[in-house]
Amino acid sequence: MHPNAAKKVLADEDTLDIGQTAEAVQSVKPEKPKSRANSLKAHTRWLKRTSDAERLRQKLKEVWNKRKKV
Numbered sequence: 001m002h003p004n005a006a007k008k009v010l011a012d013e014d015t016l017d018i019g020q021t022a023e024a025v026q027s028v029k030p031e032k033p034k035s036r037a038n039s040l041k042a043h044t045r046w047l048k049r050t051s052d053a054e055r056l057r058q059k060l061k062e063v064w065n066k067r068k069k070v
Helices: 003-011 018-027 036-063
Strands: none
Touching: 003 018
């Protein structure tokens, strides 16, 4: 049983199917805390993917800055 389905079965107080409830209890996996290292790696990858678009946006910002004093 999928962990989300197991949570739904366990959360539903009207469930009377003992087999389904037993399967849900056995299949629930503990929540793992997110690793800081994995979060940092994912953020770094995201920055690399979006860096080209950000550079273009910054160049356009400099060119089209209407508040720039000449």
